[in-house]
């Protein structure tokens with residue numbers, strides 16, 4: 162018997178809906194209040210986005226290795242960044258992500274916006290992420306093997322942009338591809354740490370920056386591999 166795709170990825174034991182609900186409660190306790198975002202976390206099978214050997218740890222609130230020296234972000238950070246990006250706005254049309262990695266952040270966003278465009282510089286990671294989108298039946302995530310710092314000019318402007326790797330500054334091309342009224346979140350190297358920066362672009366096209374606190378991300382790198 163063929164189960165609908167969502168049920169097929171429901172999981173048992175450590176990957177069961179109950180385990181996921183516990184993660185959602187944890188995120189709620191930590192201050193995530195956007196119900197839509199919490200629901201997206203509850204319905205996105207994170208265990209599909211990590212190596213099978215790590216699947217029993219998929220609903221712990223921690224970052225996990227995904228190979229090639231990269232990590233899948235901590236669920237709290239995924240939820241927090243998503244909440245800041247959406248900011249209770251009407252359903253967004255286009256969101257750009259830099260750093261597809263495992264594909265988990267894209268999958269969470271895919272349930273909340275019309276289209277997700279995601280760029281990744283490491284081809285094997287991107288290929289694996291594409292297989293996962295297919296496996297869970299996501300058809301509104303568009304990806305490219307490219308340097309995300311250049312953005313995706315032909316699809317711009319974006320209602321929201323999320324960068325999931327930390328660079329010395331927010332690439333100016335990405336700021337230019339942000340729509341008026343749009344929001345961008347990105348980890349940025351500051352001093353000897355990283356800060357999560359929110360940039361809002363107002364209807365007059367002006368940019369405003371807000372510091373959302375300390376984070377730890379892998380580096381934003383140039384060139385493809």
Ligand code: SAH
Nearest residue numbers: 233260262263266281282309325326381382
């Ligand atoms: N959003 C991912 C997080 C992955 S870690 C997830 O949910 O799993 C960050 C990713 O950014 C890594 O896969 C890394 O290869 C990628 N990355 C780093 N610099 C990049 C760049 N300039 N362009 C595109 N991807 C980049």
